Amino acid sequence: MNAVPAEPTPPVWRQRAIERSTRAATLRAEQRIERFLEAAQELIAAKGTTDFTVQEVVERSKQSLRSFYQHFDGKHELLLALFEDALGRSADEIRTATAPKKKPLERLRVAVHMLYEQSMPRPGRQSPLFTDFAMQLLGTHPEQVATAHVPLLDLFTELVEEAVESGDAHADKPRRAASLVMQTAMFTAQTPGVPSGSTSTQVSADEVWEFCRGGVTGRT
Structure with a gap:
């Protein structure tokens, strides 16, 4: 042949x-x-x-x-691109800010504070993480929203794993714990606050961190 x-x-x-x-x-x-x-x-x-x-x-x-x-494909894909870009920048900023901290739990605290601040609505302008659009996407494009959050989730998973390795935290499933910490910070920032008499009091970043710290360390 x-x-x-x-x-x-x-x-x-x-x-x-x-x-x-x-x-x-x-x-x-x-x-x-x-x-x-x-x-x-x-x-x-x-x-x-x-x-x-x-x-x-x-x-x-x-x-x-x-x-x-x-x-x-349309406006939704353009906004998804913006949303994903914003989350990527957020992850980079948080990584840069946490790097100088020596203690793993302190790095996680800084990360929670920053994510909370970045997720808060800003009167008269769009939140850096496009929170109103993100809420809409959760119902219409949940898989793309999950993909967009991967850089942040990877970072928070690393921080939780470091805290576990140092003995400062306890988490059988670090990635799941990281996801819960992220959701707590992001969604709490978007709520109007806790009812207190005739008004609502906005939950602070410190309160969010104390709640998350108790979750990952088992200590209050």
Whole structure:
């Protein structure tokens, strides 16, 4: 049986040309996506809400509607991208802030405080973590919301595991404990507060931390 001849290797110059073309196309796509994201962020800052249209994003970005739909299925996917980006930045900021702390439990305390502050609604503008949109997504796109939270969950899992290894915390399932700590901080920050007579008192970051600390250490 005759051997099948091997495919000729493309000349080196052709490979370089193809690679340059691919890099250029990728860079252009990334720049277009970034302009759409920036336009959406500007609209959120201006309106204090995610109540805007795709057309408004297109006009502010100075790009075409066709280009928008080449990169996003619709507004929900654009907002998911913003949400995921915000969570990624949050994880990076918390990691940077906790790194200098020597004690694992202190690192976890700083992380809880920061996540709580980042999740609080801000009068007149959108919360950094798009909390109102996040609540809507929980009902409509739960799997994508879970995926978006992975960087934060990975970080909090590391912090809980470090506290367990140091003997300062007890958690048979560190990732599950980390998830509960995160949910406590994020969702408590979004509530109007605890009823106290005729008014409501906002739960503080210190109170949230003490509650979480008791959960992971078994001590109050």
